[in-house]
Amino acid sequence: MERETGAMALSARIAAIIRERLIAGAFRPGERLSEQQMAERFSVSRNSLREAFRILTSEGLIVHHPNRGVFVVSPGEADVIDLYRVRSVIQKGVLAAAVPEHPALKRMDTLVREAEAAGARGDWAQVGTLNMEFHRAMVSLADSPRLSSRFDLVLAELRLVFGQLGDGAPLHAPFIKANADLLEALRSGEISRAHSLLEAYLAHSERAVLATFSRHKSG
Amino acid sequence: MERETGAMALSARIAAIIRERLIAGAFRPGERLSEQQMAERFSVSRNSLREAFRILTSEGLIVHHPNRGVFVVSPGEADVIDLYRVRSVIQKGVLAAAVPEHPALKRMDTLVREAEAAGARGDWAQVGTLNMEFHRAMVSLADSPRLSSRFDLVLAELRLVFGQLGDGAPLHAPFIKANADLLEALRSGEISRAHSLLEAYLAHSERAVLATFSRHKSG
DNA sequence: GCATATTTGTCCGTATGTATA
DNA sequence: CTATACATACGGACAAATATG
Numbered sequence: 001m002e003r004e005t006g007a008m009a010l011s012a013r014i015a016a017i018i019r020e021r022l023i024a025g026a027f028r029p030g031e032r033l034s035e036q037q038m039a040e041r042f043s044v045s046r047n048s049l050r051e052a053f054r055i056l057t058s059e060g061l062i063v064h065h066p067n068r069g070v071f072v073v074s075p076g077e078a079d080v081i082d083l084y085r086v087r088s089v090i091q092k093g094v095l096a097a098a099v100p101e102h103p104a105l106k107r108m109d110t111l112v113r114e115a116e117a118a119g120a121r122g123d124w125a126q127v128g129t130l131n132m133e134f135h136r137a138m139v140s141l142a143d144s145p146r147l148s149s150r151f152d153l154v155l156a157e158l159r160l161v162f163g164q165l166g167d168g169a170p171l172h173a174p175f176i177k178a179n180a181d182l183l184e185a186l187r188s189g190e191i192s193r194a195h196s197l198l199e200a201y202l203a204h205s206e207r208a209v210l211a212t213f214s215r216h217k218s219g
Numbered sequence: 220m221e222r223e224t225g226a227m228a229l230s231a232r233i234a235a236i237i238r239e240r241l242i243a244g245a246f247r248p249g250e251r252l253s254e255q256q257m258a259e260r261f262s263v264s265r266n267s268l269r270e271a272f273r274i275l276t277s278e279g280l281i282v283h284h285p286n287r288g289v290f291v292v293s294p295g296e297a298d299v300i301d302l303y304r305v306r307s308v309i310q311k312g313v314l315a316a317a318v319p320e321h322p323a324l325k326r327m328d329t330l331v332r333e334a335e336a337a338g339a340r341g342d343w344a345q346v347g348t349l350n351m352e353f354h355r356a357m358v359s360l361a362d363s364p365r366l367s368s369r370f371d372l373v374l375a376e377l378r379l380v381f382g383q384l385g386d387g388a389p390l391h392a393p394f395i396k397a398n399a400d401l402l403e404a405l406r407s408g409e410i411s412r413a414h415s416l417l418e419a420y421l422a423h424s425e426r427a428v429l430a431t432f433s434r435h436k437s438g
Numbered sequence: 439g440c441a442t443a444t445t446t447g448t449c450c451g452t453a454t455g456t457a458t459a
Numbered sequence: 460c461t462a463t464a465c466a467t468a469c470g471g472a473c474a475a476a477t478a479t480g
Binding site for chain 2 (some may be wrong): 007008009011012018047050051052054055057058059060064066075083085086088089090092093094097142144145146148149153154
């Protein structure tokens with residue numbers, strides 16, 4: 001489900017638009033976002049744009065250097081490791097509270113099948129998006145609005161990393177089947193097996209990101 | 220450690236001041252925060268205040284109803300349950316990653332002793348604050364900036380609940396010794412014992428809050 | 439190191455829309 | 460339904476800090 005843009009305040013709407021662009025990798029890491037240029041681009045006043053900047057700063061997607069402006073976050077290896085640490089804590093914690101007949105499992109099943117279809121036609125960007133949605137759905141198993149909300153921020157920051165790496169097949173392809181296995185374990189109530197599969201997935205994914213990261217840095 | 224107020228932007232400074240007042244229970248739940256009055260009170264323009272409002276909205280301490288203004292969040296039983304669910308996931312997850320020789324244990328020891336002293340002189344508000352700091356320190360065992368940052372928001376919202384209940388001795392007193400026991404288990408590397416103690420603490424604390432909550436509501 | 443241009447920071451005034459008494 | 464109060468959003472202005480030459 002996408003974020004609403006209808007009844008939101010202008011600041012929230014602008015923040016949502018910039019957030020999407022950030023996640024899509026439309027800006028370079030560390031790039032300065034000019035108040036004047038952005039205000040013109042979105043046809044809003046500087047004041048309204050500044051409100052949007054404060055929202056995105058709270059979310060950790062941009063950083064604010066007083067008197068210098070706001071900059072796109074530039075995550076390093078340490079940040080990637082930290083993000084996966086948070087994922088590990090939250091997602092493993094969710095497994096303990098998951099019930100096998102939860103409606104979110106149905107959505108996860110749909111997402112797995114859509115990812116298989118997207119992979120078959122080589123649309124790896126879509127596979128990446130669907131993979132994120134799969135894990136978002138997994139967290140929703142806990143029925144905790146705050147946990148889901150915080151997890152969304154983690155995924156947003158991680159997608160910002162992906163966007164900078166230029167999403168490739170090796171980054172997402174291996175996880176189509178991994179997600180299917182994970183879902184099957186959850187459906188049959190095999191919590192400890194789901195735990196192992198999740199742990200393997202996170203470790204594998206983290207290594208793949210870090211590998212692409214260092215290759216991207218040196219190249 | 221308190222939040223910095225020196226080199227911060229004005230919006231962040233104002234947000235920090237309002238955050239402290241919210242946590243201290245200076246406003247009633249659901250109360251509207253008037254833009255004009257607040258701007259006058261803090262001697263800042265409405266624009267700067269609005270930036271601060273966006274920050275606090277992102278943090279979940281106030282809610283923004285477009286064209287109506289911002290209001291202090293009014294957490295109900297469901298919110299308390301959710302907050303403790305998040306605490307459970309994060310804090311249990313931290314235990315798995317904790318190392319016995321971590322420097323944070325020293326700080327936890329100091330906090331336990333300060334809480335004992337505050338309890339001896341009947342300063343229950345201070346005991347509550349020190350208890351929060353103790354659990355903040357516990358989460359810092361994971362050495363994860365993002366986990367600590369997210370956890371801070373959870374505690375802030377929880378303290379907002381406490382502030383509304385009018386903190387009493389029964390809400391914090393029983394946990395001075397519980398924290399000491401938990402620390403001792405962590406120091407000696409008894410992870411599974413720490414896990415049980417933490418689980419008992421969270422369950423006990425949640426029940427106490429919910430009990431005071433419903434009593435406060437009906438009374 | 440210095441002078442200049444650019445950008446952010448902060449405030450004000452005001453027109454408009456929305457909700458509430 | 461009218462009136463009032465308020466949030467919304469904009470543009471302009473000037474000071475302060477920073478970047479640029």
